[in-house]
Amino acid sequence: MPGPAAPAFVVDQERHWSRLMQMAELGAIPGPAPEDRGVNRACLTPLDRAARRLLIGWAEAAGLSVSIDEIGNLFLRHEGGDPGAAPVLTGSHMDTQPNGGRFDGIWGVLAAFEAVQSIREAGIATRRPIEVVAWTNEEGGRFAPGCMGSMAWAGAQPATAWDAVTDTAGISFRQALDEHLAAEADLPRRALGPAGRPPHAYVEAHIEQGPLLESDGLDIGIVTGIQGSRWFGVEIRGKTDHAGTAPLRLRQDAVQDMVRAITALNRLTHDPADVLRFTVGKVEVLPNSSNTVADTARFSIDLRHPDAAVLTARGDAVAGVVQAAMRHCRATVQERFNALPTTFPPLVPDAVERAAAAQGLRARRLASGAFHDAQFLVPVCPAGMIFVPSRGGISHHPAEYTSPEQLAAGTRVLTATLLDLARD
Amino acid sequence: MPGPAAPAFVVDQERHWSRLMQMAELGAIPGPAPEDRGVNRACLTPLDRAARRLLIGWAEAAGLSVSIDEIGNLFLRHEGGDPGAAPVLTGSHMDTQPNGGRFDGIWGVLAAFEAVQSIREAGIATRRPIEVVAWTNEEGGRFAPGCMGSMAWAGAQPATAWDAVTDTAGISFRQALDEHLAAEADLPRRALGPAGRPPHAYVEAHIEQGPLLESDGLDIGIVTGIQGSRWFGVEIRGKTDHAGTAPLRLRQDAVQDMVRAITALNRLTHDPADVLRFTVGKVEVLPNSSNTVADTARFSIDLRHPDAAVLTARGDAVAGVVQAAMRHCRATVQERFNALPTTFPPLVPDAVERAAAAQGLRARRLASGAFHDAQFLVPVCPAGMIFVPSRGGISHHPAEYTSPEQLAAGTRVLTATLLDLARD
Numbered sequence: 001m002p003g004p005a006a007p008a009f010v011v012d013q014e015r016h017w018s019r020l021m022q023m024a025e026l027g028a029i030p031g032p033a034p035e036d037r038g039v040n041r042a043c044l045t046p047l048d049r050a051a052r053r054l055l056i057g058w059a060e061a062a063g064l065s066v067s068i069d070e071i072g073n074l075f076l077r078h079e080g081g082d083p084g085a086a087p088v089l090t091g092s093h094m095d096t097q098p099n100g101g102r103f104d105g106i107w108g109v110l111a112a113f114e115a116v117q118s119i120r121e122a123g124i125a126t127r128r129p130i131e132v133v134a135w136t137n138e139e140g141g142r143f144a145p146g147c148m149g150s151m152a153w154a155g156a157q158p159a160t161a162w163d164a165v166t167d168t169a170g171i172s173f174r175q176a177l178d179e180h181l182a183a184e185a186d187l188p189r190r191a192l193g194p195a196g197r198p199p200h201a202y203v204e205a206h207i208e209q210g211p212l213l214e215s216d217g218l219d220i221g222i223v224t225g226i227q228g229s230r231w232f233g234v235e236i237r238g239k240t241d242h243a244g245t246a247p248l249r250l251r252q253d254a255v256q257d258m259v260r261a262i263t264a265l266n267r268l269t270h271d272p273a274d275v276l277r278f279t280v281g282k283v284e285v286l287p288n289s290s291n292t293v294a295d296t297a298r299f300s301i302d303l304r305h306p307d308a309a310v311l312t313a314r315g316d317a318v319a320g321v322v323q324a325a326m327r328h329c330r331a332t333v334q335e336r337f338n339a340l341p342t343t344f345p346p347l348v349p350d351a352v353e354r355a356a357a358a359q360g361l362r363a364r365r366l367a368s369g370a371f372h373d374a375q376f377l378v379p380v381c382p383a384g385m386i387f388v389p390s391r392g393g394i395s396h397h398p399a400e401y402t403s404p405e406q407l408a409a410g411t412r413v414l415t416a417t418l419l420d421l422a423r424d
Numbered sequence: 425m426p427g428p429a430a431p432a433f434v435v436d437q438e439r440h441w442s443r444l445m446q447m448a449e450l451g452a453i454p455g456p457a458p459e460d461r462g463v464n465r466a467c468l469t470p471l472d473r474a475a476r477r478l479l480i481g482w483a484e485a486a487g488l489s490v491s492i493d494e495i496g497n498l499f500l501r502h503e504g505g506d507p508g509a510a511p512v513l514t515g516s517h518m519d520t521q522p523n524g525g526r527f528d529g530i531w532g533v534l535a536a537f538e539a540v541q542s543i544r545e546a547g548i549a550t551r552r553p554i555e556v557v558a559w560t561n562e563e564g565g566r567f568a569p570g571c572m573g574s575m576a577w578a579g580a581q582p583a584t585a586w587d588a589v590t591d592t593a594g595i596s597f598r599q600a601l602d603e604h605l606a607a608e609a610d611l612p613r614r615a616l617g618p619a620g621r622p623p624h625a626y627v628e629a630h631i632e633q634g635p636l637l638e639s640d641g642l643d644i645g646i647v648t649g650i651q652g653s654r655w656f657g658v659e660i661r662g663k664t665d666h667a668g669t670a671p672l673r674l675r676q677d678a679v680q681d682m683v684r685a686i687t688a689l690n691r692l693t694h695d696p697a698d699v700l701r702f703t704v705g706k707v708e709v710l711p712n713s714s715n716t717v718a719d720t721a722r723f724s725i726d727l728r729h730p731d732a733a734v735l736t737a738r739g740d741a742v743a744g745v746v747q748a749a750m751r752h753c754r755a756t757v758q759e760r761f762n763a764l765p766t767t768f769p770p771l772v773p774d775a776v777e778r779a780a781a782a783q784g785l786r787a788r789r790l791a792s793g794a795f796h797d798a799q800f801l802v803p804v805c806p807a808g809m810i811f812v813p814s815r816g817g818i819s820h821h822p823a824e825y826t827s828p829e830q831l832a833a834g835t836r837v838l839t840a841t842l843l844d845l846a847r848d
Contacts, residue, residue: 209668210668211669211671227668239816241817242817242820244633244634244651244726244795245636245701245792246635247634247636248702250639250817255705256690259690262680263683266683277671277672279717280718281679281713281716281718283707283712283718283721284712285705285706288705288706290655290703290706290726291705291726292705292820300714302667302668368669369667369668369669370666392663393666393669395669396664396666
């Protein structure tokens with residue numbers, strides 16, 4: 001395994017890791033070992049604000065200028081030699097899933113900050129400004145859907161689109177946001193969105209949240225795009241019966257027809273190349289009593305593929321396959337979400353590839369299986385992402401882990417990519 | 425359809441139905457139409473006591489003597505020509521499921537009372553006493569398990585066995601029972617159980633709670649026994665993963681292995697004669713999120729058959745079949761309940777068959793799929809049951825229904841059966 005051939009810049013691996021671990025204290029979930037500790041830090045909470053204040057303190061000490069917009073997106077600006085040039089934007093998010101890990105999101109923000117601080121400490125001038133961004137509510141764990149900050153910034157939705165969305169305590173997104181903005185009233189405000197001057201590029205560093213880099217023994221993922229997703233909800237309605245009395249031929253057993261439907265969907269989604277992702281993650285059965293035949297079964301379908309044609313063909317066949325699988329019950333299939341694949345234009349992926357190669361790191365191109373804020377930037381400016389390995393492919397869980405060395409390698413690649421993009 | 429060939433006795437169909445409907449008012453669940461109204465009357469509640477007082481009033485007016493035992497079982501005694509002869513015992517229970525119907529249990533008590541009243545009104549003397557019984561807590565809906573009254577009476581468990589069992593409000597069975605006995609302190613007490621003098625026979629009339637009599641166009645079920653039941657709980661443990669990223673070959677998807685296990689159990693329990701009952705009524709998936717591969721799936725198995733050898737063979741194979749179906753996960757299979765089939769000796773079934781035949785009613789022998797108090801009487805005295813059709817096979821639900829004519833036919837058969845058994 002060759003080491004970095006010619007590291008153009010030194011990033012401070014210890015400082016970087018220490019900051020991640022300080023952030024992980026804010027919302028820490030106790031675990032059996034330090035490496036098993038998770039984080040629960042929902043957006044627009046006092047914990048979220050504590051994390052932002054910690055970052056703002058570091059950023060101000062490093063000489064960056066701080067601002068927020070009306071949906072709470074936080075910006076830390078490194079000035080360029082040409083302050084009027086379109087900036088390079090880089091970052092991710094700071095909120096976590098309720099039972100989340102220490103790396104998802106927050107690493108991309110801290111890597112961006114570490115990159116900018118390293119560039120400044122190395123005395124390297126860039127023509128373009130570089131702005132570090134922390135997007136509001138990427139996870140959607142408290143207020144659904146996620147990616148509100150990047151969607152509002154990119155103009156996909158107005159910033160007021162989710163005012164009425166409530167969390168489980170009944171607090172609306174608008175209430176939480178107003179409270180949050182009041183608590184950060186001392187921070188300078190900036191206009192929402194690119195305001196007619198799109199960034200030169202957007203680069204987001206993130207853990208892979210999948211096992212491919214680890215299983216292939218690689219350091220860096222050059223993300224080519226984000227695979228498409230189609231989500232469906234299926235409801236199967238039958239009839240309750242006494243488990244001891246009703247003959248099977250007379251039953252309308254919703255559980256049995258659900259099993260038939262999932263088995264048929266497994267055949268529909270079979271992919272020898274193992275690229276198509278088919279998941280039934282949510283199942284609900286009613287009345288859910290061990291000695292009663294169920295009259296209702298509901299389940300979710302999550303279907304993903306990087307090729308729009310494959311996703312369209314298989315997704316369009318879902319309802320028919322479910323209906324054909326019904327032996328005794330009636331099924332309703334509703335499509336809840338349909339996002340065709342996003343492809344990043346070559347600017348950022350090519351820069352990431354050059355940076356990884358120059359540092360002697362083992363890299364491959366791959367599509368992201370998960371959503372990211374980066375996909376909402378695509379209509380606004382060239383965007384791209386850098387992945388680092390996830391141990392066991394695990395994320396959204398306290399067991400999420402990437403080593404200090406792997407993170408530092410990713411941060412070095414991000415630094416070189418930003419310099420490349422900010423040069424001209 | 426021939427009418428009753430030679431009805432030996434007239435039961436008062438209108439009075440009988442009217443009493444059932446009066447009972448249905450106590451705990452009535454409103455429904456869209458009068459025929460859709462259900463009943464929620466839990467044991468040892470003021471509603472339960474109101475129903476018992478209503479019955480006691482009718483029984484005292486009819487000249488029966490009333491007593492209760494220490495677990496609240498209620499007895500209404502018709503004296504025989506030989507007061508020392510072993511009595512014929514008949515009845516059922518008055519409590520309902522939380523979302524129950526108007527017939528389950530209460531009909532067997534009111535049919536028994538109607539039979540005794542008709543016999544008395546016809547001036548027919550019986551050598552043996554006939555006792556109508558209402559057993560405490562058959563359903564187990566408030567305090568689990570059910571059949572406490574009959575179990576304690578038959579000596580299967582001491583009457584104090586369930587003192588610590590609590591309802592969802594935290595009230596213990598002992599508290600509820602003590603309060604109940606205090607409220608009925610004016611009623612004469614009798615010793616618990618047969619006390620060395622077992623009844624001559626026990627006959628329980630009940631709705632079928634299954635569809636066989638209706639689908640075969642029959643009037644009467646001659647119950648030959650109660651099928652055996654084995655209950656299992658299965659837990660499948662895998663690993664959570666991100667639905668968008670984890671390749672299927674690397675997943676440990678608990679939902680997928682559950683689907684494989686249920687499919688394999690369907691093969692194990694396949695019965696061309698459709699006598700074996702296999703039900704998965706309860707399913708739980710964790711974390712139950714549409715975009716997360718489930719790491720845990722739990723499901724229940726309810727397996728019933730009237731033949732002990734079949735039930736033993738198939739039930740013993742369950743764990744192995746589940747284990748063999750696991751592709752990526754680990755399974756734990758726990759047996760939670762194992763009750764071998766109960767067979768009623770010929771005395772009562774033969775008497776029921778003669779009674780139905782004499783009245784020109786269409787009858788068949790069948791095993792009960794559901795539990796009943798009658799099965800706990802089997803070790804004490806010859807027992808048996810009479811079933812009437814259930815519309816659509818539905819029970820434990822407000823839609824439970826049997827017509828006044830069908831109930832009256834069942835009550836006539838019960839009357840003739842009691843006379844037959846009480847004669848000598």
